[in-house]
Amino acid sequence: MNQRQALYEYLLRLGDNALILGQRLTEWIGHAPALEEELGSANIALDLIGQARGWLAYAGAVEGTGRDEDALALQRDVLDFRNALLVEQPNGHYGDTIARQYLFDAFHYPLLEALSGCADQYIAAIAAKSCKEAGYHRRRSAEWMIRLGDGTAESHAKLQRSVDTLWPYTGELFAMDEIDRTLQSAGVAADLAGVGRTWDEDVAHTLKTATLQRPAAGWMQSGGKQGRHSEQLGYILAEMQFLPRAYPDAHW
Amino acid sequence: MTGKTLMHTQPAHTEVELTRSAEAIAELEQAFQAKIDADIKIEPKDWMPQAYRQSLVRQISQHAHSEIVGMLPEGNWLTRAPSLGRKLILLAKVQDEAGHGLYLYSAAETLGASREALIEALHAGKAKYSSIFNYPTLTWADVGAIGWLVDGAALINQIPLCRCSYGPYARAMRRICKEESFHQRQGYEIMLTLCRGTAAQKRMAQDALNRWWWPSLMMLGPPDAESSHTQQSMRWKIKRHTNDALRQKFVDQSVPQADYLRLAPPDPKLKWNEQTGHYEFGAIDWNEFWRVLKGDGPCNRERIEARRRAYDEGRWIREAALAFGAKQARRARGAD
Numbered sequence A: 001m002n003q004r005q006a007l008y009e010y011l012l013r014l015g016d017n018a019l020i021l022g023q024r025l026t027e028w029i030g031h032a033p034a035l036e037e038e039l040g041s042a043n044i045a046l047d048l049i050g051q052a053r054g055w056l057a058y059a060g061a062v063e064g065t066g067r068d069e070d071a072l073a074l075q076r077d078v079l080d081f082r083n084a085l086l087v088e089q090p091n092g093h094y095g096d097t098i099a100r101q102y103l104f105d106a107f108h109y110p111l112l113e114a115l116s117g118c119a120d121q122y123i124a125a126i127a128a129k130s131c132k133e134a135g136y137h138r139r140r141s142a143e144w145m146i147r148l149g150d151g152t153a154e155s156h157a158k159l160q161r162s163v164d165t166l167w168p169y170t171g172e173l174f175a176m177d178e179i180d181r182t183l184q185s186a187g188v189a190a191d192l193a194g195v196g197r198t199w200d201e202d203v204a205h206t207l208k209t210a211t212l213q214r215p216a217a218g219w220m221q222s223g224g225k226q227g228r229h230s231e232q233l234g235y236i237l238a239e240m241q242f243l244p245r246a247y248p249d250a251h252w
Numbered sequence B: 001m002t003g004k005t006l007m008h009t010q011p012a013h014t015e016v017e018l019t020r021s022a023e024a025i026a027e028l029e030q031a032f033q034a035k036i037d038a039d040i041k042i043e044p045k046d047w048m049p050q051a052y053r054q055s056l057v058r059q060i061s062q063h064a065h066s067e068i069v070g071m072l073p074e075g076n077w078l079t080r081a082p083s084l085g086r087k088l089i090l091l092a093k094v095q096d097e098a099g100h101g102l103y104l105y106s107a108a109e110t111l112g113a114s115r116e117a118l119i120e121a122l123h124a125g126k127a128k129y130s131s132i133f134n135y136p137t138l139t140w141a142d143v144g145a146i147g148w149l150v151d152g153a154a155l156i157n158q159i160p161l162c163r164c165s166y167g168p169y170a171r172a173m174r175r176i177c178k179e180e181s182f183h184q185r186q187g188y189e190i191m192l193t194l195c196r197g198t199a200a201q202k203r204m205a206q207d208a209l210n211r212w213w214w215p216s217l218m219m220l221g222p223p224d225a226e227s228s229h230t231q232q233s234m235r236w237k238i239k240r241h242t243n244d245a246l247r248q249k250f251v252d253q254s255v256p257q258a259d260y261l262r263l264a265p266p267d268p269k270l271k272w273n274e275q276t277g278h279y280e281f282g283a284i285d286w287n288e289f290w291r292v293l294k295g296d297g298p299c300n301r302e303r304i305e306a307r308r309r310a311y312d313e314g315r316w317i318r319e320a321a322l323a324f325g326a327k328q329a330r331r332a333r334g335a336d
C-alpha cells in the first residue's frame, strides 16, 4: 500500500465515523426525551455531518477519480465503508445513545487533538475545527453519563447495561494496522496508543463519578475499519442512500 | 430539563381578583383596553383580564404544539435527504422548529401555564395544533413544498403577531419570523431544483403541490364567518388581520411563485382579477378541514402517538436528571 492509498483509507475512517454517527443521531429528531435534547442531538449531528463532509471531500480529492463527498457518502456500499463498529450500533434507548456517544467522544476528542498538529495541512485544519466541537460533545455526553449513572436506581441499571453492551466495540478504536503505520512514519496519522491512554483515563474518571463499573476485559469485536461490518450498516445505507440510488441521473 | 410543577399554575394576583369589586374591575379593564389602543405592550406582571390571559395561552400553546408536531413530517426525511448539504439544511430547519417550540412554551409560562401541563393536554387530545401536520410526507418534494407553502403560510400568519399586544409573544415572534423566512426560501429552492431536474423530479414536485396546496390555504384558519375568536382577538390586538384577508395574501403571493416553477396549483377556478388586483380561487373543502381537525386526517393518530411515545419513553431520563440535580443540591448543602 502506498501512502496515497493509505491516506485515502484513513480519511474514509475519519469521515465515515462522523457520518454514520451523525446519521444515527438524526433518527432521534422528533423523538428525543425533552425539547432540550432535540436541540442537543441536532447540534451534535450537525457538527458530525459537517465534519464528515470535510473529511470525505478531501478523501475524494486524494482518490482523484472525481468522486465528491456526496458520491462517497451516498454511492458506496457496505464493503467500502470504514467506520468503527461502535458508531453503527443501534440507538436503543436514550441511555444507549448516550453511552455510545460518550465512548466515541472520549476517543474522538484526543484523536482530533493529535491530528491538529498533523504534517498534512488539510487534515490539521479540519481536525483543529472539529476538535473544538468534539470537546463540547465529550463534555455533554460525560455529563449525561454522570446524571444517568448517579440518577435513579432505574437509570443506573439501564446505563450500566448500555456500557456493558457497547464495551466490546471500543477495542477496535485503538487498534493500529498497516494504514496507521504507513502514515505515521510520514507524520500524518495519530498515535492511537496515546489516544487510548487519554481515553482510558477519561473513561475511568467518568465511570467512577457516574458510580458505574468498568466492564471486565474481554473479547473485542473488530473489522469495521477494514470494511467488515455488523448487519446494522446495510440498513443505515439503504435508508441514507435511497434517493441517489433510485434516481441516479438526478441532481438535488 | 424542566423540573417545574406539573400543575397548571396561575400568578397569585388572579386570586386577588375575587375580592375586587365589579367597579374596580371595570376600571382595570378600561385602563387595560386604553393601553392596548395606545399600542403599549402588556407585560407578564401587568394586570390583564382573565379571558385575555386564557385566549393567549390557548393561541401560544397551539402555536408551540404546531412547532413540535411539525418536526415530525419533515423529520421523516432527515435520514433520507439526497445530499449531505440538503441533510444539514433540513436538520438545521427542524432544529429551528424545536427552538420555536421552546420560545413559545416559555412565552406561555409567563402567563402561568407550565410546559408539562400544556404538553400533557396535547397528548390527551385536549389541545389543538396546526392541522396541516396531519398530512404525510411521501416524497422528497414534500420537504420542498412544506418549506415553500407551509412555512410561507405560517409567515403570513405570524408577521402581524410580531406587533401583538402581549410583549413576550411579540418578541418571540420576531425571532421566529426571521427563521421562518429562511425556511421558506430554502423550501422554494428545493422546488426550483426539482423543477429544473428530470421528468421524475418534476412529477414529484407537481404531486407535492397538488397535495399541499389546499391544506396550506386551510392553514390560515376557518373563514371569518365561522371563526369563533377573531373579533375579540382583534380588539385585544392579539390578532391583526382576519383569516380570509391573510388567505388572500397567501394566494396572491404563491400563484406567481408556482408560475415561475411552471407548476399549476390544483384549482381550475384560479384566475387573476384585473379589477380587484387579486387572484380568485375555488371553494375550499371546509368539511375536510373540520374532519382533519377533529382527528380523522391521514396521520393524526401517528403524530400524537409519536409525541406521546417520545415523552413516555423519556420519562426515566427526565426523572434521572431531576434525581441527580436533587442529589447534587443535597451534597452542596452537606459540604457547607
Ligand SMILES: [Fe+2]
Pocket (backbone or CB within 6 Å): B067, B096, B097, B100, B176, B180
Ligand atoms: Fe417554526
Ligand SMILES: [Fe+2]
Pocket (backbone or CB within 6 Å): B097, B151, B179, B180, B183
Ligand atoms: Fe419553519
